Amino acid sequence: MMNRSAKQRSAAFHSQNGLCYYCDQPMWLRDCAAFARVHGLSRKQARQFECTAEHLLPRSAGGTLRLDNVAAACRCCNWRRGRLPVLIAPEAFRRHVQERCKVGKWHSTLPARPHKDHR
Template sequence: MPSPIVKPRFEAFHKQAGRCYYCGSLMWLNDQEGFARKHSISISDAAKFKCTAEHLVARCDGGGNDRSNIVAACLFCNNTRHRMKNAPAPNKYKEHIQSRINKGKWHPKSLQHLVSFPA
């Protein structure tokens, strides 16, 4: 049995044209190596852009795995949010990331082309 999160994650990935809900970077679902090759980045850098499912309402707050509550986010944004002491609400976190990106302070320079890559 696949985990119940697989399908909504897949749907969110495509609904968002393969881009992270927070930073707008391209992500990958299955092909880390191909993604690294295509964008001329290292395999370990590509790991940051693995597509993960983010719950807009956390499971502990009663959020479910239905598609209205799931967005696709890159592993880097997802991990960084969960490492924060008081994880901000998704829309606040998105604002925070967008302002960091505008200052060039989110992904390292070598990875910024993934954010600006044309759709």
């Protein structure tokens, strides 16, 4: 049986078509090895694209566990936002990530396209 966080992560993953809320890269939910194989990555490289439940307003800042406060984000984006010294609004962080992605300065390795749905 899935816990609440796993259910929210899965729901967000599916509603976002398996793409990260911030960087729009494909993510994996259950099978790292299959994702790595399909996208031409090593397992180590694929780990950064694991789907996580991102609290748009962190719980530490008063955010709730409600589904409307959760987005699916790759491990890399979730980790980087969580390490910021000052809380940045999700929309502002998304714009920042998108700009960095455009010039190749966000992920060290990108999954090969086209995107296939991996659950």
